[in-house]
Amino acid sequence: MIDQQTGTISLKRTFESDLSNVEYQIEIHAKDCGDPPLSSTITFPITVVNKAMPVFDKSFYSVSVNEDVDVHTPIIGINATSPDGQNIIYTIVDGDASFQFGIGFDTGVISVINSLDYEETPYYRLTIRATNYLTGSHAEVDVDVLVQDINDNPPVFKEMSYKIVLSETVMIGTPALQVIATDMDSEKNNVVGYQIFSKEHNSTDYFHIDSSSGLILTARILDHELVPEYDFIVRATDNGFPSLSTEVSVTVLLKDMNDNPPVFNQLLYEAYVIS
Numbered sequence: 001m002i003d004q005q006t007g008t009i010s011l012k013r014t015f016e017s018d019l020s021n022v023e024y025q026i027e028i029h030a031k032d033c034g035d036p037p038l039s040s041t042i043t044f045p046i047t048v049v050n051k052a053m054p055v056f057d058k059s060f061y062s063v064s065v066n067e068d069v070d071v072h073t074p075i076i077g078i079n080a081t082s083p084d085g086q087n088i089i090y091t092i093v094d095g096d097a098s099f100q101f102g103i104g105f106d107t108g109v110i111s112v113i114n115s116l117d118y119e120e121t122p123y124y125r126l127t128i129r130a131t132n133y134l135t136g137s138h139a140e141v142d143v144d145v146l147v148q149d150i151n152d153n154p155p156v157f158k159e160m161s162y163k164i165v166l167s168e169t170v171m172i173g174t175p176a177l178q179v180i181a182t183d184m185d186s187e188k189n190n191v192v193g194y195q196i197f198s199k200e201h202n203s204t205d206y207f208h209i210d211s212s213s214g215l216i217l218t219a220r221i222l223d224h225e226l227v228p229e230y231d232f233i234v235r236a237t238d239n240g241f242p243s244l245s246t247e248v249s250v251t252v253l254l255k256d257m258n259d260n261p262p263v264f265n266q267l268l269y270e271a272y273v274i275s
Contacts, residue, residue, distance in 0.1 A: 002028065009046075053137045054080040054088050054130040061128075061143040063110075067118040068150045078108035080130035080139065087134045094127035101126060101145070110143065118149040119184050151189040151240025155181035162234075163251040168224040176207065176252060179214045181236035189240035197233040199249075206230060207252070216250070224254040 001012045009026070024046045031039035056079065063076040082088055090108045092101060101124070102113040110126070124145040131138040157179060164177050183190035194214045198204040207230065208219040214234070230252040237245040 052083060052132070052135055053139045054082045054132055056080045056130065056139065056141045059141070061141065062146070063143070064146040064148055065112065065116070066148045066150055067116045068152065069112050069116060071113060071115060072111055074109050074111045075145070076110050076143065078103070078110065078128050078130075078141065078143065080108070080141075082132045084132070084134065087132050088130050089133050091129050091131070092126055093129045093140065095125045095142075100124065103128065110145075116147050118147045118186065119153070122147050122149070122186075149186040149189055151185055151238060151242070151244060153184040153189075154244035155183045155192045155236035155238055155246045157181045157236065157246060157248045159248070161249045161251070163253070165253045165255050166218075166222070167257055168222045168254045169257045170218055170222065172218055172220060174218045176216045176218060177250075179209075179216065179234050179236075179248060179250065181214070181246060181248075183238045185238065185240060189238055191239040192236050193239070195235045195237070197235060197247075199231045199233060204232065207232065209234060222254055224256040228254050228256070230254075 002009050007028070007030075025043055026046055027041060027043045029039060029041050031037050061076060061078060065073075065075050069075070078090060080088055080090075088108075089105045090103050091105065092103050092110075098114070098121075100112065100114045100116060100121075101110055103110045108128075108130070110128075124147070126143040126145060127140055128143055129138050129140045158181070159179075162177060162179055166174075166176055179194065181192050181194075183192055192214075193211045194209050195211065196204050196207060196209045196216070206218065206220045206222065206227075207216055209216045214236070216234075232250055233247050234250055235245050235247045237243050
């Protein structure tokens with residue numbers, strides 16, 4: 001409550017003995033006795049601290065951990081002290097719905113107890129409670145766990161294989177098709193580059209692939225009568241370390257066009273007719 005004359009704020013009743021640290025937002029109105037009266041309002045916080053509560057050595061904790069960390073690996077230690085001695089137990093009370101982490105109830109050491117996956121959950125905010133088991137008073141602190149991506153996903157093509165039909169009369173530099181592979185990893189680990197590898201007929205001499213987009217273009221004049229079909233491999237490689245790659249087969253069938261006139265077997269024919 002507040003003294004209307006002096007503005008002194010005092011406690012109206014005592015707090016509960018097991019009260020956790022809590023913050024109250026107090027709004028104060030001040031009004032003069034003029035005519036007309038003028039007033040002003042201010043809001044400010046009052047934080048109530050229970051001195052019997054455990055006190056953490058930090059107000060906030062943060063740790064980074066690779067997604068391929070071994071199960072049961074300790075990742076960070078939490079420490080709290082109590083005014084009446086080390087009668088503290090630790091529990092995770094929020095932020096771990098899938099039970100990825102465990103905490104030593106008497107040590108405060110947080111460990112990974114189930115495999116992490118950056119692609120599924122890259123970030124956790126755990127709420128850790130320290131409880132004085134003699135008095136029941138407790139305090140809580142947040143722990144941010146940042147999962148670091150590891151290059152554990154190879155590129156994946158949209159199709160199991162590719163086959164197209166292309167006219168034999170197309171010009172050099174004509175786009176034939178685009179192969180696209182995606183990588184579930186993050187940042188540089190999901191940047192994909194493409195290469196062509198020949199299976200037969202020196203396919204890499206007749207086709208070129210843009211290394212960044214996967215667009216395949218003709219590199220030479222094609223001729224159905226010489227080679228009616230081209231088969232080659234496209235490899236997609238990510239930019240992780242070590243890099244991962246996937247291959248897919250591509251078949252290009254040439255469509256025969258009427259581009260060859262009839263040709264006589266010899267330039268001159270002679271015949272004699274006996275009458």
